[in-house]
Amino acid sequence: MSVTHATGYAVFDPKDYLNFKLQKYELEPSADDRVTVAVECCGVCGSDHHTISGGWGPWETKFVVTGHEVIGKVVEVGKAVKEFKVGQRVGVGAQVGSCGKCKACKTGLENYCVQPVHGYNTKWYDNKEHQGGYSTHVRAQELFVFPIPEGLKSTDAASMMCAGITTFSPLVRNGAGPGKKVGVVGLGGLGHYAVLFGKALGAEVTVFSRSDAKKADALKMGADRFIATENKGFEKDLKRDLDLIIITASSSSLPLDELLSCLDIEKKCVFVGMPEEGLSNVRSQTLSDNAVSLSSSHLGNNAELRQMLQLAADKGIKPWVTVMPMKDAAKAIKAVEDNSVRYRSVLTQDIEA
Amino acid sequence: MSVTHATGYAVFDPKDYLNFKLQKYELEPSADDRVTVAVECCGVCGSDHHTISGGWGPWETKFVVTGHEVIGKVVEVGKAVKEFKVGQRVGVGAQVGSCGKCKACKTGLENYCVQPVHGYNTKWYDNKEHQGGYSTHVRAQELFVFPIPEGLKSTDAASMMCAGITTFSPLVRNGAGPGKKVGVVGLGGLGHYAVLFGKALGAEVTVFSRSDAKKADALKMGADRFIATENKGFEKDLKRDLDLIIITASSSSLPLDELLSCLDIEKKCVFVGMPEEGLSNVRSQTLSDNAVSLSSSHLGNNAELRQMLQLAADKGIKPWVTVMPMKDAAKAIKAVEDNSVRYRSVLTQDIEA
Numbered sequence: 001m002s003v004t005h006a007t008g009y010a011v012f013d014p015k016d017y018l019n020f021k022l023q024k025y026e027l028e029p030s031a032d033d034r035v036t037v038a039v040e041c042c043g044v045c046g047s048d049h050h051t052i053s054g055g056w057g058p059w060e061t062k063f064v065v066t067g068h069e070v071i072g073k074v075v076e077v078g079k080a081v082k083e084f085k086v087g088q089r090v091g092v093g094a095q096v097g098s099c100g101k102c103k104a105c106k107t108g109l110e111n112y113c114v115q116p117v118h119g120y121n122t123k124w125y126d127n128k129e130h131q132g133g134y135s136t137h138v139r140a141q142e143l144f145v146f147p148i149p150e151g152l153k154s155t156d157a158a159s160m161m162c163a164g165i166t167t168f169s170p171l172v173r174n175g176a177g178p179g180k181k182v183g184v185v186g187l188g189g190l191g192h193y194a195v196l197f198g199k200a201l202g203a204e205v206t207v208f209s210r211s212d213a214k215k216a217d218a219l220k221m222g223a224d225r226f227i228a229t230e231n232k233g234f235e236k237d238l239k240r241d242l243d244l245i246i247i248t249a250s251s252s253s254l255p256l257d258e259l260l261s262c263l264d265i266e267k268k269c270v271f272v273g274m275p276e277e278g279l280s281n282v283r284s285q286t287l288s289d290n291a292v293s294l295s296s297s298h299l300g301n302n303a304e305l306r307q308m309l310q311l312a313a314d315k316g317i318k319p320w321v322t323v324m325p326m327k328d329a330a331k332a333i334k335a336v337e338d339n340s341v342r343y344r345s346v347l348t349q350d351i352e353a
Numbered sequence: 354m355s356v357t358h359a360t361g362y363a364v365f366d367p368k369d370y371l372n373f374k375l376q377k378y379e380l381e382p383s384a385d386d387r388v389t390v391a392v393e394c395c396g397v398c399g400s401d402h403h404t405i406s407g408g409w410g411p412w413e414t415k416f417v418v419t420g421h422e423v424i425g426k427v428v429e430v431g432k433a434v435k436e437f438k439v440g441q442r443v444g445v446g447a448q449v450g451s452c453g454k455c456k457a458c459k460t461g462l463e464n465y466c467v468q469p470v471h472g473y474n475t476k477w478y479d480n481k482e483h484q485g486g487y488s489t490h491v492r493a494q495e496l497f498v499f500p501i502p503e504g505l506k507s508t509d510a511a512s513m514m515c516a517g518i519t520t521f522s523p524l525v526r527n528g529a530g531p532g533k534k535v536g537v538v539g540l541g542g543l544g545h546y547a548v549l550f551g552k553a554l555g556a557e558v559t560v561f562s563r564s565d566a567k568k569a570d571a572l573k574m575g576a577d578r579f580i581a582t583e584n585k586g587f588e589k590d591l592k593r594d595l596d597l598i599i600i601t602a603s604s605s606s607l608p609l610d611e612l613l614s615c616l617d618i619e620k621k622c623v624f625v626g627m628p629e630e631g632l633s634n635v636r637s638q639t640l641s642d643n644a645v646s647l648s649s650s651h652l653g654n655n656a657e658l659r660q661m662l663q664l665a666a667d668k669g670i671k672p673w674v675t676v677m678p679m680k681d682a683a684k685a686i687k688a689v690e691d692n693s694v695r696y697r698s699v700l701t702q703d704i705e706a
Contacts, residue, residue: 112618112642114593239467240457240467265465266526271637272641274641282635284624284626287648287649288625288627288651289651290465291650291651293646293647293648294646294647295640295646296637296638296641297644298642
């Protein structure tokens with residue numbers, strides 16, 4: 001019997017974005033390439049807060065059910081689905097569809113598809129609304145569904161589907177590994193994954209954070225070095241020291257000139273935090289001193305996501321997560337907003353079928 | 354008999370920067386690694402204007418003799434100089450010295466030396482002042498002196514020493530060549546070289562300029578396509594079309610979001626214009642849409658400069674230059690300031706020995 005509806009914790013007004021209400025809604029119709037997943041748990045991402053509060057602009061859909069770090073069980077597969085079977089444990093991240101026709105799709109970079117279908121607050125190509133994982137069910141194209149290795153707990157795997165891959169992809173695409181030095185700016189949900197995966201890949205990791213408040217945590221996560229950027233001149237001993245910087249802080253007032261001076265010649269600084277106000281002013285002279293690049297990155301492709309999950313299982317990577325029932329969504333969003341989450345919240349299913 | 358002094362057209366006050374006066378001054382002492390050059394001609398660079406007007410900050414030296422696009426004859430060589438002989442025609446660009454000890458120097462990237470000695474308004478490691486090529490003589494370390502191929506006219510080669518290499522280096526380092534599409538933003542002294550060298554390297558070149566005013570010139574230089582960015586939506590047909598963008602415009606109000614959308618996934622935009630005010634605000638979302646990088650570049654290394662001069666000689670590359678006597682320095686600087694130069698001025702020697 002086909003699944004036609006989901007029930008989720010919905011927000012109805014960006015001005016009242018902590019007011020989640022249970023809402024039943026029609027799922028987008030299934031299709032041959034779709035996998036339907038019964039949600040077991042779902043991570044809480046900074047994007048959820050940016051979206052429901054209207055910080056990233058007006059909504060695409062009438063109400064919003066956020067959540068794009070889903071782990072659950074397959075309950076239905078389309079005729080063309082090859083890999084997945086009903087009952088299998090899978091993950092679904094922040095993208096659920098791609099056009100399959102653009103150059104990005106044709107070259108295995110479906111995360112840069114020119115017409116991506118995001119995890120919620122979005123519409124499919126047929127204009128049907130898609131909502132996220134603070135709910136009973138989500139549906140996705142097979143390409144965006146991933147088997148979860150046995151060794152990984154669902155509540156550990158959940159936030160890897162977005163926060164994890166967002167940092168893992170730029171790490172591997174820019175050669176993080178043995179003998180390489182990686183700087184991680186900001187220690188939140190994304191930053192803590194950058195440390196965990198940077199170390200798991202064999203790189204030396206330096207964490208940059210405003211104050212010393214998170215120093216003990218960073219070192220416990222495996223960071224080799226911790227730098228408080230509120231100390232004037234913090235960059236002096238690090239000139240041209242690093243091979244890569246991942247900026248996970250969602251702030252437009254970072255000491256960019258100083259941070260960039262820590263990169264070796266022609267190396268890259270990748271932003272994965274997405275401040276609502278844009279980046280701070282960048283001096284082209286700063287970039288020319290060592291020919292460094294400022295870049296960004298969007299999620300990761302299918303192969304990178306599988307590689308990440310397997311690495312996490314093989315190395316026993318444990319994210320620092322707080323688990324709570326889904327009805328506490330507002331509490332979890334509040335913890336994102338006031339920056340008190342250490343370092344990711346995961347909501348577990350509590351909606352009666 | 355050793356050369357001890359030079360005479361140059363000097364500026365004494367940034368507030369009165371068009372008031373060039375002939376001034377005799379002591380040259381920095383020679384040294385074993387130095388080549389002394391009698392100036393035949395010297396190009397006029399935007400940096401000259403930025404420096405004498407104080408736009409790039411207070412001066413390092415008491416007065417300033419600008420000019421870092423020198424062609425001349427060797428008149429003296431230090432004991433350790435291997436390649437050059439008295440009487441040989443050579444070029445000297447915007448860097449005259451490097452420490453020789455830092456990682457950049459040791460890896461053949463002396464243009465990113467941590468303690469570079471620039472072409473003027475600068476001091477050597479022994480604190481002796483160095484001035485530039487609007488003068489009778491300049492002195493440089495051998496590494497920053499280049500033989501000029503016979504086929505190249507001195508007044509054509511001059512501006513290649515800075516404007517030329519500034520665009521040539523990022524072109525070759527980022528793979529400009531057959532089958533690659535390069536965008537050139539801004540058609541001034543730098544931009545016109547980016548077109549000439551981009552085409553000489555075999556790339557397809559698209560010029561972006563504010564209005565259509567320079568369209569005919571761009572096409573005559575060999576550009577394959579010309580886009581006026583004042584036309585709203587100019588970027589629509591170019592989405593992810595280009596492999597590289599070189600921004601030569603010295604402006605902080607470029608339509609960066611639109612220009613970056615013209616780059617293919619994970620490609621680079623290199624700033625070589627250096628606006629005094631810094632770059633315009635960049636949205637990290639813009640960078641993440643196609644994972645492009647914003648970068649910059651500083652001159653080029655010794656090997657690249659030789660490669661450029663040889664390519665120019667082999668392909669008969671003719672820059673668009675206006676030649677005038679050195680006493681017209683103020684006129685040439687004014688033409689940079691009001692953007693009327695088409696596309697580079699070159700000053701020829703007129704100072705009596």
